[in-house]
Amino acid sequence: MAQGLKVPQTSVYSNLIMDLHSDSLFRINHYPPFTNWTPHLLGQDSDTSPTTISKVGFGEHTDPQILTILRSNDAPGLQISPQRGLWVPVSPHPNTAFSVFVGDTLQALTNGRFKSVRHRAMVNSCKTRMSMVYFGAPSPHARICCPSELVTTTTTKAPHKPYHLYRSFTWSEYKKIAYSMRLGDTRLDQFSTLQSENSDETTITE
Ligand SMILES: O=C(O)CCC(=O)C(=O)O
Numbered sequence: 001m002a003q004g005l006k007v008p009q010t011s012v013y014s015n016l017i018m019d020l021h022s023d024s025l026f027r028i029n030h031y032p033p034f035t036n037w038t039p040h041l042l043g044q045d046s047d048t049s050p051t052t053i054s055k056v057g058f059g060e061h062t063d064p065q066i067l068t069i070l071r072s073n074d075a076p077g078l079q080i081s082p083q084r085g086l087w088v089p090v091s092p093h094p095n096t097a098f099s100v101f102v103g104d105t106l107q108a109l110t111n112g113r114f115k116s117v118r119h120r121a122m123v124n125s126c127k128t129r130m131s132m133v134y135f136g137a138p139s140p141h142a143r144i145c146c147p148s149e150l151v152t153t154t155t156t157k158a159p160h161k162p163y164h165l166y167r168s169f170t171w172s173e174y175k176k177i178a179y180s181m182r183l184g185d186t187r188l189d190q191f192s193t194l195q196s197e198n199s200d201e202t203t204i205t206e
Pocket residue numbers: 027029058063070072077078119120121130131133
């Protein structure tokens with residue numbers, strides 16, 4: 001990825017994940033068929049008919065870490081949202097090994113060049129779905145700041161001022177704020193420099 005972005009120090013991203021103290025984690029999600037769920041678990045009234053039951057198993061969100069690598073069994077359910085209101089299914093394929101997602105931290109590390117994709121998992125009404133997910137994360141004290149080569153910008157007010165889309169933060173700082181918010185919130189916005197300069201029209205030049 002660093003090579004693709006023409007960042008000379010090509011290990012800049014992999015070093016963060018390969019750190020001995022990396023906060024990377026592995027999660028296994030189990031989605032029983034929703035017909036087996038009790039109304040109590042779904043937060044529905046007991047007389048709600050099964051056809052009106054929401055089928056979202058894992059609510060929409062972006063992953064906070066750097067990189068996500070996911071594989072599921074052959075039950076469909078994963079969906080990504082390339083734009084608000086649009087959900088595109090990612091079909092499981094017996095020979096396709098993994099889905100790879102950019103996380104919030106990689107979006108910050110690339111100064112917004114790579115986008116953290118919003119996704120969710122739907123439950124299947126008749127078949128159990130399982131997914132296994134590796135989240136590549138930095139160490140808690142790692143400072144998240146994009147390489148200087150990616151800070152080439154112009155703003156109408158300050159045409160020559162280098163512009164960071166996000167203020168720098170440590171991974172532990174991000175986790176603390178991210179996990180205090182709701183899953184579906186755009187948590188990276190808390191670190192956006194555009195919020196504090198909202199009257200400043202900014203365009204990023206590639
Ligand atoms: O189970 C899935 O397909 C998605 C899981 C997920 O998004 C997550 O664990 O962060």
